[in-house]
Amino acid sequence: MRIPYVPNPPQPTTEDEAAIVARISARRAPRPLQPLDLALLHSPAVADGWNSFLGAIRTRAAAVGAREREIAICRVAACNGAWYEWAHHEPLARAAGVSEVGMGVVGREVLVAEREGEIDKGDLSDKEWAVLRYADEMTRNVKVSDQTFEALRELCSEREVVEITATVAAYNCVSRFLVALDVGEKNGTGPDGTKH
Template sequence: MRLPYVENPPTNLSSDEEAIVERVKARRGAKGLIPLDLTLLHSPKVANGWNALLGAVRTETSLTVDILEIAICRVMLVAGAWHEWNNHVPKLLAADDFTEEKLAVVKKPLLNAQGALSDRQWAALLYAEHMSRAVTVPDNIFKQLGDAGFNAKDIVELTTVVATYNMVGRFFVALDVAESNEKTPEFL
């Protein structure tokens, strides 16, 4: 970790900042504050915005679990954000009808074969890959989203998930949150 974590529980907070901590804790539930929160709380107002955005992205989209987690996992793989990769692969494997065979495609460094993924899963994976590596998404990749049944709402939500988790991955790696940069990732 490149910055020390704030104390857990945080101290010397204004009443507004204490309310922010309570909102973060409410979203986390029984887990309580995690290393990410203890880093973000160096700037409580940023932590508040982060908490609201991630809460919406994680729980308020209409994307299926497999699509959501494929996007997140691919972003984390590209970013080398191993803490988040290790947290999200089990969620992906727990999605309905998701298998190790499908995960093998998500993990491939070069996406040149759809393998066992459905057309919808493959389109989401390619979209996350291009958004994460080049930012610009080629027309043929974008077209695959529509061909796979993604509507405008789905595309906005998928784009938001990929963009948000690119932020998450970069934050984790730049500050070495949870001290995972040098660790060998699980599930690879």
């Protein structure tokens, strides 16, 4: 971490800050506060807004299935080298039913090799593949091609498209914060956590 984490447990100086810490702790329960929380709590107002926004993405964006959501989050982590994020979400993707083969596809450096005529999407469903491609293009290019968008739109409702887009956008924010400050001390590692 490039700056020290706040003390754990945090030492709020006002009732408002104590309420913020309580809200973040409640969302994390039964787990303890995470290094990300301890970095964000340098700015309690930012930590509070972050907690509310990411809480909505993680727990209240109900149209998107857990598999698709975690595939999108893990693809953002892989594209951005946010291995702290990967370490937290790869087990959630597996728990949602993404296979080892599927996670191998999600974690590829290059999703689709241009020279290959046949696309290897492992055992991912058409919908999961569409979400993965969309997350990849949003993360790498910001602008998504009409072809990639139409492939997603064909398989998803408008609400799902909005929730997938918001999830990818939110986790790009998360990964950039994590990598810039080296939260969790994972910079320079890979998906397996070993230094490269």
